[in-house]
Amino acid sequence: MSVQERKERERAGRERLIVATARGLAEEQGWDAVTTRRLAERIEYSQPVLYSHFRGKREIIGAVALEGAAEMAAALRAATTAADGPRAGVTALARAYLDFAEANPAVYDAMFRLDGGLPFAQEDTPEPLKDAFAALLESLGRVAGGGVHPGLFTEVFWAALHGLATLTRAGRLPPEDAGRRVELLVDRLAVV
Amino acid sequence: MSVQERKERERAGRERLIVATARGLAEEQGWDAVTTRRLAERIEYSQPVLYSHFRGKREIIGAVALEGAAEMAAALRAATTAADGPRAGVTALARAYLDFAEANPAVYDAMFRLDGGLPFAQEDTPEPLKDAFAALLESLGRVAGGGVHPGLFTEVFWAALHGLATLTRAGRLPPEDAGRRVELLVDRLAVV
DNA sequence: TCGATTGTCTAGCGGTGCTAGGGTCACGTC
DNA sequence: GACGTGACCCTAGCACCGCTAGACAATCGA
Structure with missing residues (x-):
């Protein structure tokens, strides 16, 4: 044996x-x-x-995506626990998300832009992906505001972050104002 | 001759x-x-x-992107002028944007996801691209709120729409709640 | 020690974006 | 109206891609 x-x-x-x-x-x-x-x-x-x-190149991308999801979840949690208060936590979360995307562009692409053959938003979604979303939900759920479903709010906030990350890296948005864009986003979306 | x-x-x-x-x-x-x-x-x-x-496949994608940008600009303007009031205009704009992305996925990809070799956010950016952004700015600038640069606000709003469009189509977001996500986004971001 | 099984490699399939070079056709000129 | 010329387009092929069949070697169990 x-x-x-x-x-x-x-x-x-x-x-x-x-x-x-x-x-x-x-x-x-x-x-x-x-x-x-x-x-x-x-x-x-x-x-x-x-x-x-692996069945093919796609599955290799998927494996990288799962690895990245675990790392991102950890990075997001580390950033939010270091901050005090929900509002500061959300700002830290947003920064951490965009920093991760900028520091690991290929991993980010594997997770959210390429086809890694992974099921998303389903019950058979792999655990690391669910957990990365859960990490977002933990912070964002607290600032969703009354009468708004935390999951829905998290989806919208996440989409905004994703848009900022991808458009900035693709040169569609000038990189200079990245910080101000995050501030504006948190200011408007998060209900303190 | x-x-x-x-x-x-x-x-x-x-x-x-x-x-x-x-x-x-x-x-x-x-x-x-x-x-x-x-x-x-x-x-x-x-x-x-x-x-x-064309120099190659990339330039063909770029040509499709320019064609799409002109159409999108027209679609956005048509949607906003039909609505009455800034608030209704922004909702209509957001819906029109997402509808365009859903109805013309390949064109949308050529514009914002693929590399068409086009310069963005620069002075030599082709006119149709500038004009599509201008179409966004016309409506969104009116709901940016005091003290917020209209261009910056438009970038953030656009990024959010882009995130919703891409994540939904890639199966990262469940398609059912698309309407509610748009409402939430407009509610929070737009200052009436 | 020997057969079977497991594991790895070489070689090759049909496809990709892109290009060199030859041949044909239509043109402007006499 | 015939002709030399130049623009134009096609055939054929390059190096590369993801993926796989089949030969071969190494290792295992009996």
Whole structure:
């Protein structure tokens, strides 16, 4: 049995290596540069090995997305617990969200812009994704205001953050006023 | 001279045909299906003809984006002028924006999600793009509220709409509550 | 020690965006 | 009206993509 366990450990390790390498390559040169050939070369295996771990490139993106969701949830919670008061918490949350998107563009794309084959907004949505949304909900639910469903409010706030993150990075919004945009958003949306 | 003029007319007509065909194909089957081979086949010319009009696929996407921007600007203005009062105008604007994105997903992607090689938020930004933003600004500037720069407010509102449009279509947000999300957004952001 | 199983690799399929080079056709000129 | 010329378009092919069939080697259990 021990032999089999060792093999499973090695397989799991190689799978982590694939995900980490894909993520690193994507952050370095963008997802377009993450080809199965390049990825295989970097992990020093042949292409078909990738397909013994993942159904295809899409699933690799999905794996990176899940990893990123867990990190983002942690980052959001860390930012909000450090702040005092709901209002400051929301501002910190928004900043942390946009910082994460800016610091990890490829991971952010894997999560929210690319097709990683993951189900969203359903009961079979993977746990890390649900938890990332839960992290948003924890802070935002407190400033939804009376008579407004916390989940709905969170969706709207999240959409606004997502819009800011993607439009800014794509050069659709000038980056200078990013801070003022966040302030305005929190001012208007959050009910203290 | 007449011969040359006729040739230029024909060239311009063929260019319009390329853009219209690319757009149609993209709306039918998505941008992934818009390959240079398929596009060439549909316009009944060989691939290299495409490259005598556009530098590459990116520029074709850009051409579709410009066409879409003009249409969106018109749609937004039509929706707002039909409404009475700034508040109703903003609601109509938001609905029109999201309706346009839903009805023309491929065009919307060409404008805001894909790389069409167009400069945004700069002085050399093409006129249709500037005008689409101007159409947003005309309505939204009136509800920015005191002390808030209309342009900045428009950027934030636009980002929120963009987030709603993209996340909903990507299945990240359940489509049922779309209407309530718009109401909440307008309620909170717009200062009547 | 030997057969079976597991694992990995080489090679190749049909597709992509893009381009070099040759050939054809229509044009302006004599 | 015939002709040399130039603009135009197509065939063929490049290097790359995601993905997979089948050969081969290494390891395991009996």
